Amino acid sequence: MNPLPDNIKDFLRDAPVCRIATVRPNGTPHAIPVCPVFDGAYLYIDLDGEGVSAAGVKSNGQVTVLFDEYSDDWSKLRAVILHTKAEQIEGEWQEVTWAMIREKFPQYSQVEWEPRMTLALTINGWSQWGFG
């Protein structure tokens, strides 16, 4: 895999939202928006462990992540697609991750969300458009 260029790493780090695609145990696709944290290597997300996306992750671990920005000026459209493998993290790694999540998203304290099924996503492939 080609390493991610710095401008794409910055885009991933700053994005408040991305969308994840998963495959349910019955083979059908699913998609939800999530608020991610990127540390330059892993992408971290936190899911409802009882939800549809979590069922897909538990079944096969495959998560495709779409970061894109829409603009009515279509010359400004850009997107990054990451093909990843998910690993549930716990203990100290989860605590460190949640420190990053709380720093990026102070909203978490307002809605009183606590860590659920926290995933570290290993990026195994990527593509992009609009980043030159």
Added chain:
Amino acid sequence: MNPLPDNIKDFLRDAPVCRIATVRPNGTPHAIPVCPVFDGAYLYIDLDGEGVSAAGVKSNGQVTVLFDEYSDDWSKLRAVILHTKAEQIEGEWQEVTWAMIREKFPQYSQVEWEPRMTLALTINGWSQWGFG
């Protein structure tokens, strides 16, 4: 399936972008942003017929569509997820659809995109949050 409420139909009709999740022939998920048109019954999208999403559609016809709006005010987050089956359309149906696409997205004429693999998506199930 419960019928879509009017406020959700309006949301689908007005949205300039949504994200589609598909399952590739090898079973892995994929996701891309698309600019949809909704006529109150079918959702219409147009794909690169040689792309990854199209390969999944040709393989199994399953498309899950996510409409969501992000806000830093998390009390305003809302989303609609549609589980659909895709059917490629051609001839008069495709022409009527492209008239709707060109009316909603005048950008298409600027980028000189022509109809490619145009899909009518039949909604077989849906869920939502944030719409009351």
